[in-house]
Amino acid sequence: DGGITQSPKYLFRKEGQNVTLSCEQNLNHDAMYWYRQDPGQGLRLIYYSQIVNDFQKGDIAEGYSVSREKKESFPLTVTSAQKNPTAFYLCASNEAGYTEAFFGQGTRLTVV
Amino acid sequence: GENVEQHPSTLSVQEGDSAVIKCTYSDSASNYFPWYKQELGKGPQLIIDIRSNVGEKKDQRIAVTLNKTAKHFSLHITETQPEDSAVYFCAASKGAVSGTYKYIFGTGTRLKVLA
Numbered sequence: 185d186g187g188i189t190q191s192p193k194y195l196f197r198k199e200g201q202n203v204t205l206s207c208e209q210n211l212n213h214d215a216m217y218w219y220r221q222d223p224g225q226g227l228r229l230i231y232y233s234q235i236v237n238d239f240q241k242g243d244i245a246e247g248y249s250v251s252r253e254k255k256e257s258f259p260l261t262v263t264s265a266q267k268n269p270t271a272f273y274l275c276a277s278n279e280a281g282y283t284e285a286f287f288g289q290g291t292r293l294t295v296v
Numbered sequence: 297g298e299n300v301e302q303h304p305s306t307l308s309v310q311e312g313d314s315a316v317i318k319c320t321y322s323d324s325a326s327n328y329f330p331w332y333k334q335e336l337g338k339g340p341q342l343i344i345d346i347r348s349n350v351g352e353k354k355d356q357r358i359a360v361t362l363n364k365t366a367k368h369f370s371l372h373i374t375e376t377q378p379e380d381s382a383v384y385f386c387a388a389s390k391g392a393v394s395g396t397y398k399y400i401f402g403t404g405t406r407l408k409v410l411a
Binding site for chain 2: 188190219224225226227228229232242274276283284285286287288289290
């Protein structure tokens with residue numbers, strides 16, 4: 185089955201630690217995105233990538249980093265510089281020339 | 297800046313009744329408006345979308361209307377069923393640059409369909 189896989193589903197981080205969230209897609213999509221979702225708020229764009237080895241900052245990139253070494257993979261690192269990292273993180277992708285974004289099942293990150 | 301306002305934040309309807317969720321966008325250059333349904337603990341899924349050259353689109357019990365002059369669009373669900381209970385998000389986009397659509401999302405509406 186084609187789709188987007190995020191792992192892990194739940195992640196706990198101690199303050200001061202970096203953690204990396206995985207996002208893999210087998211849809212052969214060019215563009216990939218990371219969103220953050222907080223209770224009572226919409227989805228806010230962290231980073232996006234249109235092509236391998238290229239990515240751009242979204243609206244709330246501070247404290248996050250990404251890489252796009254392979255077309256199918258777009259991992260997100262939440263660094264210790266992110267002051268309030270507890271949230272639900274969603275990865276998405278879409279195909280060039282189309283509009284629908286496909287989402288993964290999300291990773292819930294909790295700082296303990 | 298760009299934003300999308302969504303109302304109401306919560307909506308309860310009796311099974312079989314209709315539900316309407318409204319969104320207003322700020323950027324007149326927006327030309328693509330998707331609606332996503334998110335069930336608890338899952339990622340959002342597209343349920344219907346509309347482009348700016350169309351005023352209305354329908355898919356079985358779901359319809360979306362767009363008023364470009366007023367910069368608002370609405371989701372209509374008829375004959376609601378308990379499985380329609382979820383959080384619904386609207387979004388607006390100005391279109392693709394090399395296939396990348398930067399969506400601005402609304403804050404979501406939690407719909408509860410009461411049996």
